[in-house]
Amino acid sequence: MFSTLLLTSIVVFMILCFVFYCAIFRTQDAQFALFNLFRHKRRSLSTIIAIILGGVSIFLYGGFIDYSFWILKEQTVRTNIGHIQLYDKSYFETSNKSKSIIENYSTLKSDLLNDSELSQDISTISGQLEFTGIVSQYESETSSYFAALGVEPLASLKLGSFDKLISGSDLSRIKHNEVTLGSGLAKTLNANYSDWLDVLVVNTQGGQGALSLGVRGIFESGIKDYDDVAIKMPLQTAQRIMDTDGVSKVVILLNDGVDLDIFRAKLDKFIADKQLPLMVKSWKELSIFYQQVEGLLSGIYFFIKAIVALIVIFMISNSMTMNIVERTREITTLRAIGLRPRHITKLFLLEGIFIGAIGAIGSLAIGFAIAGVINLNGIAMPPSPGQTQGYTAFIKTDSFDLIWITFVLPILTSSLASIIPAVRASKLNIADAFKFV
Template sequence: MIATGSLIAAALISGFVVYCLLCSREIALFALLNLFRHKRRSFSTLMAIVIGGVAIFSWGGFIHHAFWILKEQTVRMNVGHIQLYNPLWFQTSNKNLSLINDYQTLKAEIESHPDLAAYIATLSGQLEFTGIISHYENETSSYFSGVGIEPVPALKLGAFEKMLSGSDLSRVRKEEMTLGSGLATTLNAHYADWLDLMVVNSRGGQGAISLKLRGIFSSGIKDYDDVAIKVPLVTAQRMMDTRGVSKVLILLKDDADLPLFRAKLQQFINEKNLPLTIRSWKEISLFYQQVESLLSGIYLFIQVMVAVIVIFMISNAMAMNIVERTREITTLRAIGLKPTHIIRLFLLEGIVIGVLGGAGSLLAGFALAGIVNLQGIAMPPSPGQTHGYTAFIKTDSVELWAVTFLLPVLTSALAAILPSLRASRLNIADAFKFS
């Protein structure tokens, strides 16, 4: 609603300016020249607008980059852009009763479907399971949360994970696995150690297996690394006594295709009458939603503060203009200028300084972003994470450009309304007595 209202206001202002240029060229030229009559005041007002605009541009670029990093991290931490589930997955606590059973057939049908395959970068099934892991030689045990993965697709789906020692599962035998760094520390486990896993399988019985530790990884999320293990999907299925998977992950070639692909995938599911439900990465990422809400709220607060400052600065400058230009205004009225012409004059002055401020904000914002992006900003780890990152100011957002430019223009036009009305209502006889 706010964006729509801003666009409507911008369209009205543009129409007003075009009308003035076509029908009142003298007034438009007079408004432009008036800005240079009081250079110091115009410059100070313009600088206030530019500083506020640069703050909006810089913070907006910063949070756009933060959102992008967090999105990529979420998508490529074994989440993907799209996930398919058995609908019962969200209705029962016993996940073993809500598996996707005929996974291989489903995978073949999706990958061979021309309307779907063109969008897919990789598709992979995963089987989640939990249990107890033990290191017999060190006499240590711990609870774990495991996932069976297809090793080759996992290279893309787990691209943000960092191997601390050993290697991933892309070239392993079935009897090998990788551990999260926190869990490896708890077990005092190292590369090539043999570890014992015990689970409750899909039929309610016990499943146990001994696996060799192939590598230790870090996702940067401490709570996850403290319990995480990965094994090949076929090993997990054998241990859990099932041929099904918990979910199917789909990574797209271009995340901009997500809405279109989701619609096509839903149509495919409906045509095949498959017992599946779709979830996007954002729907299942509560942490991302919370961070997005927080940063967006701060950004909105900054925009409001800048708008208020601009309104007060321009209103004050134009109010002083009215006092100083009382004789000028009344002289114009006396020679035949109508009150509506006076209103146009002051509105155009406010709009022109807003346009100059918006353009200056963009230029200064791009310059500042270029300087900052040479080195980036070293950021500490986010809450719950162990890895910091280098932040940049992302400047490729058309929405950010529009906000940086339009906000000064809209607030300047708004700030000019009351002073222009006041100027148009000056009494000619009384105003000539002003000294």
Template sequence: MAILAVACGISALLLASGFIEWNLRYGRESTIHSELGHIRIFKPGYLLSGSAAPFDYLLDADTKLEEAILSAPHVELITPRLSFNGLASYGESTLSFIGEGVDPLKEERLSKSLTITSGQSLSVEHPKGIIVGQGLAENLGIKPGDSMVLMVNSATGGVNAAEVTVLGLFATITKAYDDAALRVPISLARQLIRVKGSHSYALLLDKTENTSITLDGLETSFGKNGFEFVPWYDLADFYNKTAELFSRQVSVVRLIIAVIIVLSISNTLMMNVMERTGEIGTIMAIGVKRKEVLTQFLAEGLILGIAGGALGLALAYALGAIISAIGIPMPAPPGMSFGYTAEILIKGQMAFEAYFLAIITTLVASVIPAIKASRMEIVNALRHNR
């Protein structure tokens, strides 16, 4: 029963942690592959002052620079981004928007998590075709195939406008972004605001785990050229706060399970000591030292932890695989545009920490029963069963 208690506690901890880990990975990858990329390149100061003076922080179109960065380890794609804002008009409705000019071909590889809910994505075959965030489209009352007018302030201080065609509607992980955003081919964006460069470059890496090492390499190689390299985790404020919240929740679950294991194992071993009082008195009477009695009960607690932890790991991996195969339907959380199907992701580090927790808690739980057993008076212990 003690082994089962430990196993159930550890498997519950791993399943809860695995569920949260999968959600964090889903949020991380969706954020990277819909909005940010793994690393963004800006002119120094753009993030602080770029909103007030966007045309002062333009990066020149430099094919050689793009090729040099693309040749860096782990970098798979580099694509320009040009940010702008203005007014979108359709019929009698006019709303403000935040826009991004992107390369249609490269963006197809980068924005894998950008979901086209209706119509089609950007295409080089439609130089004046745009895609609109689902929330913004609903507020304007537009659908794929409709024509609308974009009005923006140009770099020269005038007002420029263009009639565009809505190719499709999109949704990302962030509902607030979908309510105000649209994307256009970067050639159209440059024509609208009358510039030739871009505000940033978005980099796609082979693996998200290589972000830090790639960032260090790029800063060493290109940092002196007047570029600022910003990793995705410095830009994903919503994700960072969500990850902090989830990590605290896991810590609370870990504490609760540790307390349950300590109480259950301590109670089991205490009952064991009481039932074996005569036996303890007998072995001490024939010369077994108190230290050996103490060691024996500590060893029993350790074995319970090792066996229960191993069983808990096996249960967690088995149940995790079954649950992941079935899927966990999730409604759209606050701030997201759509629901999704979650899974269980148990990582090696999580399994090691849970197994270590099982061993430590059972060992701690066995301390008081072991001390009680080793301090018994031999005569009273021998009388116990009479």
């Protein structure tokens, strides 16, 4: 992406340098090319409208895609995944996750927060303990498999902020014998607020752990498979039932604007310096679904940009080719009074660039206006695959890349489309002028 942006920037810079050179040192040429657009108003207007339609389509769909990526990222990061996760090195090599525990979590957390280079970028840090077992609600005579997550209650307000509480309240920092259930699991157990559940697990030592816990709340993450088995409980309670003082992973949520790659490099250095048996994973590595959606939508967006670019190229090329036919007498007259073929080529290139620039400015202006109207109410979207909740989408207009591509694409395509007609115009034979007298 960066290399593409750099290449287009270089090409556009060269085009702008060419325009500025003509405007300063060849003022008459620039004026002549600009005024020629107004001599054939209908053709110029139709071409500019086609460019604007394409540019607005790219801007609106690109803004929609950017928002889709952003909301999917936030949903992923804030469902107890965070931006960065630390694991024991053996975590992904064994199916028994209770044997891959990060010991001395409190000491590790303190060291991370006391490191000046890391702490300034960290918004929230939380240990989490994962385990599974059987949960029973004896009053309704129901039992079910569950997947539990022991979390720090205060940190979970940020890390689980996309979990929607539909009954009761969030985990308490004081009452450690209360849990929250996923909506699907609560329905399976026929459990409601203030009911008591019995939990049975195999702890990290290989023995059995059992505990009676009260239902403090019922939540819905929007991911059905997760809600059907999920239990969240205070980390202290999870450690007690699993007979450990460690955690399965350490989750880090970064401050807004922090570069993830730079922070990860500093964290890797921290782990290497202290020789810790830990490995680092980013949220994107852990979210296969996000990667699949990003690849799909990016491919569609590229296809749309390619189609729009081809349409613009053919429109401008056709318009300028017709322009040459109608202006053959003018072109050959200019040649007859001493203008070189290179000079004629330059005039037609300037016309194409001016058409593209007008179309680019119009695309941005109209695109921002339409996006503003759409964003007043948003776009109601159905649930994503695997989710149960729809969402309201908006057009994201604060992306530099989106603004840049909307501005650059019309200029690049119009410049490209002008090359062949411009060269063809410069090669017209002076004697052809007599055919149009």
